[in-house]
Amino acid sequence: SQQGEEDPQALSIQEGENATMNCSYKTSINNLQWYRQNSGRGLVHLILIRSNEREKHSGRLRVTLDTSKKSSSLLITASRAADTASYFCATEGFYDYKLSFGAGTTVTVRA
Amino acid sequence: EPEVTQTPSHQVTQMGQEVILRCVPISNHLYFYWYRQILGQKVEFLVSFYNNEISEKSEIFDDQFSVERPDGSNFTLKIRSTKLEDSAMYFCASSELGKGNGYTFGSGTRLTVV
Numbered sequence: 178s179q180q181g182e183e184d185p186q187a188l189s190i191q192e193g194e195n196a197t198m199n200c201s202y203k204t205s206i207n208n209l210q211w212y213r214q215n216s217g218r219g220l221v222h223l224i225l226i227r228s229n230e231r232e233k234h235s236g237r238l239r240v241t242l243d244t245s246k247k248s249s250s251l252l253i254t255a256s257r258a259a260d261t262a263s264y265f266c267a268t269e270g271f272y273d274y275k276l277s278f279g280a281g282t283t284v285t286v287r288a
Numbered sequence: 289e290p291e292v293t294q295t296p297s298h299q300v301t302q303m304g305q306e307v308i309l310r311c312v313p314i315s316n317h318l319y320f321y322w323y324r325q326i327l328g329q330k331v332e333f334l335v336s337f338y339n340n341e342i343s344e345k346s347e348i349f350d351d352q353f354s355v356e357r358p359d360g361s362n363f364t365l366k367i368r369s370t371k372l373e374d375s376a377m378y379f380c381a382s383s384e385l386g387k388g389n390g391y392t393f394g395s396g397t398r399l400t401v402v
Contacts, residue, residue, distance in 0.1 A: 208388055219379060219395035220331070227388070265331065274343045274387060275321070278331040 183266060183282045191287050196253040198282040200266030201246075207271045209242055209249050214263045214281070223251075223264075256286045290314040294380050294394035301370055301401055309365045309397045311380030319386040320363045322355065323393075324348070324376040331379070337363065338386065370401045 184199045200209070208227045212220040226233045226242045226249065233240045239252040253260055263283045267276040293312040301307050313320050322334040335355055336343040342355065354366045363382075367374055377398050381391040 210390060212393075217398075220381075220393040222390040222392065225388075225390050267331075269387060274319075274336040274338070275333040275346070276323075276331075276391065277333065278323075280330050 183264070183279045185282060186280070187283045187285070189285045189287065190256055192256060192258055194256055196256050196260070196284050196286070198251050198264055198284070200249045200251070200279055202249075202266075202268045202277075202279075203247065205271065206244075206268045208269050209240075210267045210269070210276065211238075211240060211249075211251050212265045212267060212278075214265065216262075220265070253284070256284075258286050258288050260284060261286045290392070292380055292382055292392050292394035294378075294397050296397060297395065298398045299400070301399070303372060303401050304369050307367050307370055307399065309367075309378050309380075309399070311363045311365070311382075311394055312361055313363055313380065313382030314384070314392055315361070317382035317384045317392070319343075319383040320355075320357070321381040321383075321391065322365045323379045323381065325379065325396075326373075326376045334365070334378075367399075370399075372401050375399060375401045 182201050190196050210225045211223040214220050224235045224240050226240050237254045242249045263281040265278050265281045267278045295310045320337040323331050325331045333346050335345045335349045352368045356364050377396045379396045380394045383391045
């Protein structure tokens, strides 16, 4: 299985602080994606990083990918209360047509 | 911004009954997917669909499940005879270009089998 596994499972930070979460996976990937899920709601695509990329930015989000370690990190800078959600990494392999999700990191941003 | 629309948002059904979950993908998207998330667990892939046929399916997607694109806009998931363990949030997703591109997910249908 090439499912991602996130670390930590839960994170609580103060508004304005940065939040960092990590994802590890097992087999070679075509790309890795990060999604956000607000409680009981759908998944929102945040950012996609391809296997030949090492870092990507989108607004306050920064994603890194280390294919040698089979790991990725998501950094949310200057967090806001609205960033409170669960964050999932999902990998897509070269030969399949699906995403394999990790268990997610639950982020709580305290005002 | 274009959305993937799922109906109903909640469905309660008796064990053994058939249910049909409906999805309207984004209009110019060509690749369609169903995922599910049992409460407190990971999001799991069920099936991918392209060019009017299944591209890939998981072990979960057994003979009780079927998908259909009955017209140019809807994409449905049918569960023929529901079991208690089918209770989950079911997400439809679509993608314009498929692999290597982001997916747009719907808000989900919460299915409760009693």
